[in-house]
Amino acid sequence: MHYKDKIAARAATELESGQIVNLGIGLPTLILEHLPQDTDIFVHSENGILGMGKRCRAKEADPMLIDSGGGYIFSRTGASFFDSALSFSLVRGGRLDVAVLGTLEVAGNGDLANWIIPGKFAPGIGGGMELAKKARKLIVTTTHCTRKGAPKIIPECTLPVTARGCVDMIITELAVLDIIDERLHLRELAREADLDDVLEKTGVEVVVPHGDIAVF
Amino acid sequence: MTDKTTTPEKALARIKDNSTLMIGGFGAPGTPFTLIRELIKQSPARLTLIKNDANEEGMGISLLFEAGCADTFMVSHMGLNNRVITMMNEGKIHVQMFPQGIMAEKIRAGGAGIPAFLTDIGMGTILQEKRQTVSYAGGDYILEPALRADFALIHAAEADTFGNLKFSKTARNFNPLMAMAADTVIVEAFDIREQGSLDPDSIHLPGAFVDHVIRVDRRENDYQVMKHHAL
Numbered sequence: 001m002h003y004k005d006k007i008a009a010r011a012a013t014e015l016e017s018g019q020i021v022n023l024g025i026g027l028p029t030l031i032l033e034h035l036p037q038d039t040d041i042f043v044h045s046e047n048g049i050l051g052m053g054k055r056c057r058a059k060e061a062d063p064m065l066i067d068s069g070g071g072y073i074f075s076r077t078g079a080s081f082f083d084s085a086l087s088f089s090l091v092r093g094g095r096l097d098v099a100v101l102g103t104l105e106v107a108g109n110g111d112l113a114n115w116i117i118p119g120k121f122a123p124g125i126g127g128g129m130e131l132a133k134k135a136r137k138l139i140v141t142t143t144h145c146t147r148k149g150a151p152k153i154i155p156e157c158t159l160p161v162t163a164r165g166c167v168d169m170i171i172t173e174l175a176v177l178d179i180i181d182e183r184l185h186l187r188e189l190a191r192e193a194d195l196d197d198v199l200e201k202t203g204v205e206v207v208v209p210h211g212d213i214a215v216f
Numbered sequence: 217m218t219d220k221t222t223t224p225e226k227a228l229a230r231i232k233d234n235s236t237l238m239i240g241g242f243g244a245p246g247t248p249f250t251l252i253r254e255l256i257k258q259s260p261a262r263l264t265l266i267k268n269d270a271n272e273e274g275m276g277i278s279l280l281f282e283a284g285c286a287d288t289f290m291v292s293h294m295g296l297n298n299r300v301i302t303m304m305n306e307g308k309i310h311v312q313m314f315p316q317g318i319m320a321e322k323i324r325a326g327g328a329g330i331p332a333f334l335t336d337i338g339m340g341t342i343l344q345e346k347r348q349t350v351s352y353a354g355g356d357y358i359l360e361p362a363l364r365a366d367f368a369l370i371h372a373a374e375a376d377t378f379g380n381l382k383f384s385k386t387a388r389n390f391n392p393l394m395a396m397a398a399d400t401v402i403v404e405a406f407d408i409r410e411q412g413s414l415d416p417d418s419i420h421l422p423g424a425f426v427d428h429v430i431r432v433d434r435r436e437n438d439y440q441v442m443k444h445h446a447l
Contacts, residue, residue, distance in 0.1 A: 025295075045386075046242075046316055046317075047242040047243070047245075047386045047389055048242070048386050048388055048389050049385070049386055055446075055447050056446065056447060057446050057447045058441050058443050058446035058447075060446075061441045061445075061446050062385060062441075063244065063245065063439055063440055063441045063442075064245045064246075064373070064384040064385040064386060064387040065245070065385045065386055066242075066243055066244070066245055066386055066445065068242070070243045070244075070296055070445050071445050071446070072441065072445055072446045072447075075385075081383075081385050081386060081388055082388065083320070083388050083389060083390070083391070083392050083393055084242065084268070084316070084317070084319075084320035084389045084390050084393060085317070085320040085321055085323075085324040085393055087317065087320070088316065088317020088318075088320055088321065089317075091317060092317060092335075092337070122301070122304075122313075123293060123294055123295035123301060124269075124291060124292055124293030124294050124295065124313050125292060125293065125313050125314065125315045125316070125343075126292055126293035126295075126315075126316050127292075127315070127316040127317060128315075129315040129337050129338060129341065129343075130315055130316070130317045130318070130337055133336070133337060134337075160341060160342045161340065161341050162341065163340070163341070164340045164341075
């Protein structure tokens with residue numbers, strides 16, 4: 001399984017029946033492919049839909065129906081459409097149970113940095129700040145390290161933050177980590193991962209459970 | 217019966233250099249592509265544009281930047297348009313970025329006669345640096361001013377001659393909000409019906425907010441499915 005699908009499949013198991021969730025652009029969108037066919041999880045997209053379905057092919061596409069990344073999608077039974085102010089009232093008003101976002105950096109205390117690399121990458125803020133700060137639970141899905149092999153989970157963000165203390169859980173191709181009271185706790189280890197290697201690739205101290213560690 | 221239908225030439229002639237324009241749309245859906253193409257024919261200068269995103273190179277609002285008609289851009293995200301990002305990086309246009317829902321709320325406030333509001337979105341980030349903050353009821357907040365414009369260019373699925381509007385699916389987005397927040401509101405719609413022929417319960421925006429209505433052709437290329445965004 002490709003590492004992205006492994007992360008998406010694991011993240012999908014965190015979503016519970018009846019929840020209202022938002023899946024960020026990129027890897028988090030893949031989670032849709034791993035939800036059961038008859039799921040009653042309703043997926044929100046910032047551009048004004050609750051109940052988005054999977055991506056579709058050109059001949060099936062409605063030019064007026066996309067997700068926030070621009071891809072054509074289906075809508076599911078029970079879906080609704082609304083304007084952008086209402087879309088973010090749902091987020092800021094506390095009705096979003098879970099958001100899943102990608103990231104550039106995460107700090108051990110839950111600070112998230114995922115919107116700008118000054119001088120290099122600044123496409124805009126989008127909905128990220130509101131999703132990160134206001135979702136009841138924020139899951140970050142990411143590769144454990146950067147392409148150059150440096151840890152993405154670090155003591156303090158070096159990039160401008162999106163929101164502070166907002167991350168509840170990190171799912172990578174190597175591990176599942178919880179952030180509780182500003183400390184990182186190892187919950188699961190990938191089947192093919194080695195504990196010492198994971199700890200070395202994590203830039204912050206990790207609380208490791210006693211006894212057997214669950215695998216995914 | 218009030219009849220607000222007109223031609224794009226007549227309606228858009230009211231837009232002068234240095235005007236501020238809100239333009240509906242989130243990506244392609246809801247972008248008033250025909251109004252934008254007609255506006256470029258007038259070669260306006262130094263416009264300030266307010267839109268969620270920058271569309272994509274060669275499409276929609278991007279054409280106004282590419283033609284040098286606009287020098288200021290208030291936007292939330294332009295990840296699909298490297299051309300406009302480059303113009304920003306080269307200093308050719310001045311860009312101000314907002315969190316998406318805060319941008320929507322600034323426009324909603326402008327349309328609702330509310331001069332500013334308080335929010336904790338952006339507190340503790342670099343957005344806080346250039347903004348006024350306020351302590352209120354035990355919390356610290358950014359004071360976000362409302363946003364209004366001289367003109368709004370709106371795309372609707374259906375209109376009646378009075379300007380009652382219906383939007384389609386995710387093409388609604390910023391359109392009804394912007395239509396409430398501009399001094400002059402120009403709407404393009406695929407279908408225009410006689411006043412009284414739309415079910416009052418199905419109308420998304422009442423005609424009180426609309427000044428001009430223009431029929432556009434849904435068969436134009438701009439309104440078709442873009443293959444690179446499909447599977």
